[in-house]
Amino acid sequence: MIAVRGLTKRYGTVLAVDDLTFDVEPGKVTGFLGPNGAGKSTTMRAVLGLDRPTAGTALVNGRPYAALDEPLREVGALLDPGAVHPGRTGRAHLRIAARTNGLPLRRVDEVVEQAGLGAAARRRIGGYSLGMRQRLGIAAALLGDPGVLLFDEPVNGLDLDGVRWIRGLLRRLADEGRTVLVSSHLLSEVEQTAERLVVVGRGRLVADTTTEELLRGLGGRRVRVRCVRPDLLAPALRRRGATVEEVGDAELQVQGLSAEDVGEVADSVRVPLHHLSDVQQSLEEAYLALTAGSVEFAGQDPVPTGADR
Numbered sequence: 001m002i003a004v005r006g007l008t009k010r011y012g013t014v015l016a017v018d019d020l021t022f023d024v025e026p027g028k029v030t031g032f033l034g035p036n037g038a039g040k041s042t043t044m045r046a047v048l049g050l051d052r053p054t055a056g057t058a059l060v061n062g063r064p065y066a067a068l069d070e071p072l073r074e075v076g077a078l079l080d081p082g083a084v085h086p087g088r089t090g091r092a093h094l095r096i097a098a099r100t101n102g103l104p105l106r107r108v109d110e111v112v113e114q115a116g117l118g119a120a121a122r123r124r125i126g127g128y129s130l131g132m133r134q135r136l137g138i139a140a141a142l143l144g145d146p147g148v149l150l151f152d153e154p155v156n157g158l159d160l161d162g163v164r165w166i167r168g169l170l171r172r173l174a175d176e177g178r179t180v181l182v183s184s185h186l187l188s189e190v191e192q193t194a195e196r197l198v199v200v201g202r203g204r205l206v207a208d209t210t211t212e213e214l215l216r217g218l219g220g221r222r223v224r225v226r227c228v229r230p231d232l233l234a235p236a237l238r239r240r241g242a243t244v245e246e247v248g249d250a251e252l253q254v255q256g257l258s259a260e261d262v263g264e265v266a267d268s269v270r271v272p273l274h275h276l277s278d279v280q281q282s283l284e285e286a287y288l289a290l291t292a293g294s295v296e297f298a299g300q301d302p303v304p305t306g307a308d309r
């Protein structure tokens with residue numbers, strides 16, 4: 001469990017995190033969402049004892065990181081997958097980490113397996129693809145078999161297979177009862193994996209809610225569907241509680257159901273589909289408006305623009 005209370009971090013004139021309070025509970029994937037520069041990494045660094053808060057606390061299992069007896073057995077993190085020695089093999093890197101932290105060496109084989117590093121574990125890190133580096137970082141995070149895990153933008157730069165793999169892993173870790181916090185600047189990256197979302201904008205809390213509620217609040221998920229018989233499909237979708245709008249010739253925009261649900265409804269009324277897709281753009285835009293607006297509504301002095309990255 002992670003408990004953040006009144007967390008504030010100031011770097012000179014930049015207020016990176018501003019009185020942030022939220023909990024991250026076990027058994028769930030919690031998405032930590034916000035645009036670039038919103039304060040996500042700073043918050044994670046505070047949880048991991050890498051940054052000293054200006055005010056407030058960030059506790060892991062009720063204690064600050066520095067007070068944990070065996071930190072790696074309690075909390076693991078993927079922060080910067082680049083920060084490893086390129087001349088070492090992945091395995092050597094993990095063995096050193098295990099040895100210096102008093103963890104059994106058998107864990108190395110276990111996490112190599114768990115992170116899907118396979119034969120790459122015996123190759124030098126310098127030759128790793130970004131996906132392999134990411135997997136190595138995840139293996140290192142899992143080394144102490146911790147109950148609390150933080151992943152900072154783990155899907156950045158990964159191909160579709162890598163993204164799918166990480167999503168599956170996060171779900172499995174949460175299903176095992178672990179506390180999983182995963183940051184992203186894109187709603188679309190976490191909406192399928194995270195049950196809860198903590199949304200930040202310019203260092204402040206914007207929303208702390210379930211993913212379902214947030215999506216509903218943003219105007220809901222929309223799905224575009226084109227088919228031969230919209231006259232049959234539209235009423236069937238409405239019977240399932242969806243709001244359906246005709247947006248073109250044989251094209252419907254559906255609100256309140258996922259693309260999978262729409263496909264199932266179409267199948268149940270035997271209407272072949274020619275196109276079915278999520279309308280991500282509008283949702284992403286609504287979320288950006290939400291995070292951008294947080295400062296205006298809060299009446300804060302704007303963070304200097306030079307601080308944006």
Ligand SMILES: Nc1ncnc2c1ncn2[C@@H]1O[C@H](COP(=O)(O)OP(=O)(O)OP(=O)(O)O)[C@@H](O)[C@H]1O
Binds near residue numbers: 014015016037042307
């Ligand atoms: N060491 C530092 N010194 C000065 N300013 C910093 C430092 N670290 C972060 N900041 C600033 O604090 C703010 C929050 O940064 P942070 O990296 O926590 O945001 P983020 O939400 O993780 O963004 P990103 O997705 O870009 O990593 C930004 O304005 C950033 O420039």
